[in-house]
Amino acid sequence: MDDAGIIIAFYVLAAMTVGSAVAVVVVRNLIHAVVALIGTFAGVAGLYVTLSADFIAITQILIYIGAISILFLFAIVLTPQSGRTNQEGFLRIPAAALCALITGVLAYVALDTNWSIRDGDGFQETASQIGVLLLDKYVLPFEIASALLLVAIVGAIVLVSPEPAEED
């Protein structure tokens, strides 16, 4: 009975994720596209929950729905040229080709990999283990990411700060 529940949940969440992702491309209104994108993020967060990855799921909601979507919304609102429509561009065919390529690669990897299946041990806390790993084994990537973000923050401040006023 437990298995049935998790399988139903997986297919519902997968349908939600893929359906929203299709809507992002198809919908004409850019703001509606962002709303559909939020749906995709939520679906992916749900998939993480079915994988017992509690910390990643919550972080997905916090970062993607709470912050990244706002970034998209602000970018749309603050860019007058983009207007409110999801127009067709001349990059349609290259984009389709690239998407097909990425889908193909992902599908090949998914089918080719010899997935190891774990069963028996149930839910485990992941947050503390992720914390330990970040400051132990993966400390270098972690620090590089922090430095990168810091540089981005400083760069943004430099870009938007007004020119210093000239002294008379």
Place this chain on the structure above:
Amino acid sequence: MRLSGEWYDLRDLGNIVAGLIRDIDDIGAPDWSIYVVSSLIGAVGILLWTILSVLAFIWIERRVVALMQNRKGPNRVGPAGLLQPVADALKLLLKEAITPRSADKVLFWAGPVLIFVPTLAVFAVLPFAPKMILADLNVGVLFLIAIAGINTPAVFLAGWSSNNKYALLGAMRTIAMLISYEIIQVLALLGPVLFAGTMRLSGIVEWQDHYNTWLLFIQPVGILGYIIAGAVETNRSPMDIAEAESEIVAGYHTEYGGIKFGFFYQAEYLAGFAIAGAIVAMYMGGWTLWGAENYIPPWLIFLGKLYGVFFIYIWTRGTLPRLRIDQLMAFAWKFLLPIMLVNVMVVAAEVLIWRENEIDPEVALPAIGLVNFFFGAALVMAWARFLGHGKGKMKGERALLTKEVGRIYFGTETSR
């Protein structure tokens, strides 16, 4: 009489549910039925409690604020105006739900729902009592912040779909405010997590119970930051610029009327209760009261503390004036953020020193509390002085508009 923990001990509501679930387990029902039953009971219970609390607090808040401002408040419907919230709710329900012709119909309808549902979901992780937690997540603290963060895009959608300048401006203001203070909130909640070593809310309550203290005393800077950030989250003055009536009509819900507005109104109250609940669980010992929880039902202690904290927000709403948007943002980024960052570092160092040297908690915790209190006070004062808000530098300048008008009418700036 001590609480016995048997199912017929009706003072502790959690016992009945626990007993029921045990019975379901005994008759050999499948595993999932336990989850279904407990989640149904929890969800219905929380929904009922929130509706009753909101109705009660609409009346309490209006009466209390009226008392503070030397008015009478609602006093016509029912004895002492007690039925006023019911009348208000009926009015909101019966009002015509108008959708502006130029509004984005789907998103206009989705706005209130997207704001209301996450606000309600926050209550799932609040530990009302040892046996009364709907979902005792081990990432509960993060859940609190993440689910509250869903509000941010929802507010934008509500403001944008109204197709109204005031609504869009109000939404932008609210988003700027929410995002800035979300960082403060995260940093403020890091303190208790560092001390307790867990993100499970019931774990933090148990830590406070075990060491017989409240994190409030150990983390004064943290609770200060969290109360301020919570006022922003709940749109309450002095941070209620989201719906500054004198500037932008009603902010992002300018175009909403009837029950759709009712959703926003109720979501605001619910957010207030949720913030108060988080403060109680993380800083004020949750359901414990130094042994009294053995005699008084724990959920009553929790609710009492929760309403007490919520009263602070009513109090500030009745007394403090509204900040300007630039003051609010500057306060978050220039004042609170550095202080909270330093606070997190200090707390981390203290916890590390305590754990590494295995100091007796009887000695370590009071020492940490004293250090944090005096260090925090010194930090706040020093940083305020550094930013030019110290003693003797307060000039009491006139508001910009008054200055400009004075310049137009009198040519030069008039003397005070």
